[in-house]
Amino acid sequence: MGISIGLVGLGAFGSEFADLFRAHPGVDRVGLCDRESERIRFFAEKPSFQDKFREEDAYSNFDEILSSDFDALAIITQPWLHAEQAVRAMEAGKHVYSAVPVVMLPDGDEILEWCDRIIETSRRTGRRYMLGETTYYRPEAMYCRRRAAEGAFGDFVYAEGEYFHDVDLPACNLRDVQRWRTSSASGREWLEALKSYHARGAAGGPMHYPTHSISGPVSVMGARTVKVSAVGYASPEGDDFFEGEPFANETALFHMSNGASARICEYRHVGAPGREMFSIYGTKGCFAGGEHRWGKSRWLEKASAVELSPDEMREPLDAQVYRAFQAVLGKDALGGHGGSHAYLVHEFCDAVYHDRQPTVNAWEAARYMAAGVTAHKSAMLGGALMDVPDWGNAPD
Numbered sequence: 065m066g067i068s069i070g071l072v073g074l075g076a077f078g079s080e081f082a083d084l085f086r087a088h089p090g091v092d093r094v095g096l097c098d099r100e101s102e103r104i105r106f107f108a109e110k111p112s113f114q115d116k117f118r119e120e121d122a123y124s125n126f127d128e129i130l131s132s133d134f135d136a137l138a139i140i141t142q143p144w145l146h147a148e149q150a151v152r153a154m155e156a157g158k159h160v161y162s163a164v165p166v167v168m169l170p171d172g173d174e175i176l177e178w179c180d181r182i183i184e185t186s187r188r189t190g191r192r193y194m195l196g197e198t199t200y201y202r203p204e205a206m207y208c209r210r211r212a213a214e215g216a217f218g219d220f221v222y223a224e225g226e227y228f229h230d231v232d233l234p235a236c237n238l239r240d241v242q243r244w245r246t247s248s249a250s251g252r253e254w255l256e257a258l259k260s261y262h263a264r265g266a267a268g269g270p271m272h273y274p275t276h277s278i279s280g281p282v283s284v285m286g287a288r289t290v291k292v293s294a295v296g297y298a299s300p301e302g303d304d305f306f307e308g309e310p311f312a313n314e315t316a317l318f319h320m321s322n323g324a325s326a327r328i329c330e331y332r333h334v335g336a337p338g339r340e341m342f343s344i345y346g347t348k349g350c351f352a353g354g355e356h357r358w359g360k361s362r363w364l365e366k367a368s369a370v371e372l373s374p375d376e377m378r379e380p381l382d383a384q385v386y387r388a389f390q391a392v393l394g395k396d397a398l399g400g401h402g403g404s405h406a407y408l409v410h411e412f413c414d415a416v417y418h419d420r421q422p423t424v425n426a427w428e429a430a431r432y433m434a435a436g437v438t439a440h441k442s443a444m445l446g447g448a449l450m451d452v453p454d455w456g457n458a459p460d
Contacts, residue, residue: 067416070095070134070158072126072149074103076244077163078140080400081196082107083392084409085138086116089384090417095121097129099249112392130156136416137161140196142250143168143273144257147178154182154191161194161412164275166429170261170268170308172437176453179430183455186426194412194422195429198401199279199340201408204353204361207377208284208344211363217346220324223281225342227274228331231305231312233338239305262308269296269443270330271314274436277328279424280342280353282431287322289435289452296443300333316439318452328439340401355402378403385410427458 069091071082075098086094094116096104104122107113123129126149129137136159139149147167150160167178186193199205211217231238245251271294282288296311306312312333318326341353350364360371381389381398389406390397399405415422431454438452 066090066092067135067413068093068095068133069136069138069413069416070097070121070123070129070132071107072097072129072137072139073141073163074098074100074107075140075248079103081138081140081405081409083112084389084399084405085413086113087388087392088409088413089388090413092116093118093121093134095123095129095132095134097123097126099125126152130158134158136412138412139163142245142248142254144254145250147182150193151178151181151185154185154189154193157189157191159192159412159416161196161408163196164198165273166195166433168268168273170258170266170272172268172272172441175272175433175437179426179433180455183426183430187459192415192419192422193426193429194408194415195275195424195426195432196408196412197275197279197424197429197432198404198408199276199342200283200424201404201411202280202340202402203374203378204341204351204355204402205280205283206379207361207372208280208351210379211349211351212284212286216349217344217351218348219346220285220287220320220322221345221347222324223285223320223326223342223344224328225277225279225281225326226329226331226339227270227276228329228334228336228339230334230336230338231303231332235338238332242305258308267308267310267444269309269311269314269440270332271316271436271440271443274328274330274439275429275432276340277330277342278432278435281326281328281344282435283423283428284342284344285320285322285324287320287324288431288454289318289326289438290321291319291449292316292435292439292442292452293447293449294439294442295447297331297333306332311440311443314440314443316435316442318435318439328435330436374402381406381410421458421460425458427455430455
């Protein structure tokens with residue numbers, strides 16, 4: 065017998081995951097929850113959903129689905145809602161898959177408080193929490209963790225991670241994303257709440273969404289960030305997109321717990337193709353990450369350089385799961401963000417079924433968020449060296 069899961073948030077991004085969660089062979093039953101009724105109707109009427117969806121498992125608001133008997137909830141709502149909804153779901157006895165980031169708010173201290181609450185709630189309730197961080201399951205990250213386990217890097221020396229996403233990037237224009245997010249009912253509520261943050265001077269920045277750039281180096285090295293000094297590049301004057309944010313770009317230099325250093329960039333105003341990638345350097349071997357027009361990834365040693373394809377870097381997905389996903393997605397059975405979507409869904413479903421900690425659990429997720437929040441604080445103080453908080457490792 066498999067698990068039951070409620071899908072919360074069926075907008076543009078949630079829709080990319082709905083078919084995967086429904087198709088997973090370990091899932092017996094799915095529910096649908098969204099404030100926009102037409103989104104529920106779209107999936108409720110799909111022939112592929114008829115075997116696992118029942119009419120009574122449609123919910124018009126989050127409070128309703130909290131009182132259901134689902135084993136887990138996949139929360140793919142607006143980023144300012146993630147943390148509160150995750151805590152409430154675990155309190156209601158449900159395991160949680162959350163879209164990234166843990167939460168996105170202008171107030172960094174509030175972000176850290178939510179990280180603390182999520183960890184405390186997961187520990188106390190025994191409910192599993194997983195952050196759906198895409199970089200963790202890109203083929204490059206899988207390959208590097210495999211090579212690290214072999215000792216191929218030697219001692220880690222240096223790492224760098226970038227998330228370059230210009231606000232006007234044609235492939236995913238952030239102005240359009242912002243407009244879609246704030247046109248919904250919850251979006252209009254957020255615009256009102258945002259006024260209170262601005263009134264008290266809370267100033268966010270790109271490092272408040274740090275998971276794509278930080279998760280690669282941290283997960284591969286198995287090390288945490290200890291100290292950070294960061295600087296910012298000023299937001300363009302008069303651009304409403306950056307209202308309340310002093311920096312459009314932030315660059316951070318971290319001292320890691322393994323003695324290595326790491327440079328992390330979160331840029332929203334940069335004339336370059338989009339990039340969600342990392343490179344890692346050791347005393348024996350190095351990995352130079354490439355993507356799209358940035359070229360192929362390479363494994364480097366002192367006397368050699370080998371180009372790597374995504375297929376040879378990627379780990380095989382469970383054959384039964386792959387076939388199930390292929391039935392709904394066709395040839396591209398792995399989904400978006402470098403094929404990471406399929407692995408994220410499988411990891412969460414498998415972790416819930418076997419009652420184990422998922423890879424990007426609450427403790428790991430907080431490690432990414434705390435690094436970014438502290439980097440932004442440092443940038444606001446002109447590069448002051450600051451200690452990064454940490455909650456330790458997840459219990460078994």
